[in-house]
Amino acid sequence: MIGALYILPSAKLESDYLAITLLAIAEIMFMVAYYDTKLVGGYYGAPVPNVLAFVPGEYREWAFVALILFFALLTYVFLERTLNSPYGRVLRAMREDPTALQFSGKDVMWLRIKTLAFSSAIASMVGVLYSYYAGNVVGIVNLFARVNWTFFPFLMVLLGGMANNRGVLAGVFSFVVIWRLIDGYKHQIMGLFNLPFDVNWLQYIIFGVLMIAILYYKPEGILREKPIETPPIKELRAKKSKQSEKA
Numbered sequence: 001m002i003g004a005l006y007i008l009p010s011a012k013l014e015s016d017y018l019a020i021t022l023l024a025i026a027e028i029m030f031m032v033a034y035y036d037t038k039l040v041g042g043y044y045g046a047p048v049p050n051v052l053a054f055v056p057g058e059y060r061e062w063a064f065v066a067l068i069l070f071f072a073l074l075t076y077v078f079l080e081r082t083l084n085s086p087y088g089r090v091l092r093a094m095r096e097d098p099t100a101l102q103f104s105g106k107d108v109m110w111l112r113i114k115t116l117a118f119s120s121a122i123a124s125m126v127g128v129l130y131s132y133y134a135g136n137v138v139g140i141v142n143l144f145a146r147v148n149w150t151f152f153p154f155l156m157v158l159l160g161g162m163a164n165n166r167g168v169l170a171g172v173f174s175f176v177v178i179w180r181l182i183d184g185y186k187h188q189i190m191g192l193f194n195l196p197f198d199v200n201w202l203q204y205i206i207f208g209v210l211m212i213a214i215l216y217y218k219p220e221g222i223l224r225e226k227p228i229e230t231p232p233i234k235e236l237r238a239k240k241s242k243q244s245e246k247a
Helices: 002-007 015-035 057-083 086-096 098-103 108-134 138-142 146-160 165-193 199-217 231-246
Strands: none
Touching (some): 002 108, 057 165
């Protein structure tokens, strides 16, 4: 519901203007949530029940990993089926040419409202899992940084491949591996190249250069986006393969 309400002032905007407006609305709501202590505790935070209190302390970290992987698997299966549904095909058509989609009789504004509500629901699920892991909502509010929660996820999608669930998984895995390697060996990298800036800025510079390189040289990402294969297309392909075998 909140996601659908957020896009109402900007649903008629196009591409970059829509993205900028949504970022501005998100920033405003973050400031409201941070300074109004009645919503989620603001900068004081709000305690969250420990849903895994029954698990022994030495195994609780692994239990959280298993819980997050379980929800990630459910989300992946759900999004994979959604992407190959009529709704997923409409989303691709809206991305490619919203004007042509309008001439096909589709309400682009209503599609945008539904899409943001749909994606906001998934994002809220992630926020709930993180708040349970942190044990307090203040862990989310005080650790919030636009580069971590907007730039890095966008880089993960670009790195793996847009409109490609397997590509996104590959992008997330590759990003985390690179991030951990940089974090573990940043002092050695600084000493090896004698770089003239603080070591804490190294990962941001590397990821910024990586994003520019992806946009210039490999915009399709690690895994290229594939056409959606509907059941009739699969049947037609199977018939053609059988005919070619007979021939």
